[in-house]
Amino acid sequence: MDDTVESVADKINALVAERWPGRAPGNAAIAREIRRETGLSISTGYLWMLRTGQRGNPTGDRLQALARFFGRPPAYFFDHEVTSADMELAACLRQSGVRMIAMRADGLSERSQRAILELVERARQIEKLDEVDD
Numbered sequence: 001m002d003d004t005v006e007s008v009a010d011k012i013n014a015l016v017a018e019r020w021p022g023r024a025p026g027n028a029a030i031a032r033e034i035r036r037e038t039g040l041s042i043s044t045g046y047l048w049m050l051r052t053g054q055r056g057n058p059t060g061d062r063l064q065a066l067a068r069f070f071g072r073p074p075a076y077f078f079d080h081e082v083t084s085a086d087m088e089l090a091a092c093l094r095q096s097g098v099r100m101i102a103m104r105a106d107g108l109s110e111r112s113q114r115a116i117l118e119l120v121e122r123a124r125q126i127e128k129l130d131e132v133d134d
Contacts, residue, residue: 008077009053015070016051018091027051033069040065 006014016024024030028044035041042065049055050066058066058077067074071094093099101120105113124130 007053008056008058009051011077012051012066012070015072019070034065038065038068040068042066 016030025033027047031042031044031047034047040061042062046055046058046062050058063074063077066072066077072090093102101116105116108116
């Protein structure tokens with residue numbers, strides 16, 4: 001993924017794609033799910049405007065609803081330093097096993113971190129996770 005600055009629309013659409021890989025439901029279904037999970041309301045029309053870039057400054061309850069639903073702090077939607085790579089890392093860190101590996105590696109020497117990375121790379125080869133289909 002590249003490290004270009006992303007708009008609020010780009011960020012919301014990427015979060016939707018992350019949450020529903022493949023085919024995301026429509027804005028009405030997403031808005032219902034946000035209400036159901038967070039207890040906060042966002043209208044279908046407003047969500048559509050955010051996702052299409054016609055609105056780029058969610059505030060108040062709408063901002064809280066999006067932040068809670070997607071598991072991000074409210075400032076995430078306005079921090080233009082947050083990139084696609086940051087979003088990819090955040091998605092990976094949602095997995096408890098990945099998060100535990102990262103946390104336990106903190107404080108280890110550079111040499112130990114390299115050894116752990118080599119083990120992870122070998123495991124990925126064994127599981128054929130990085131093979132590209134031709």
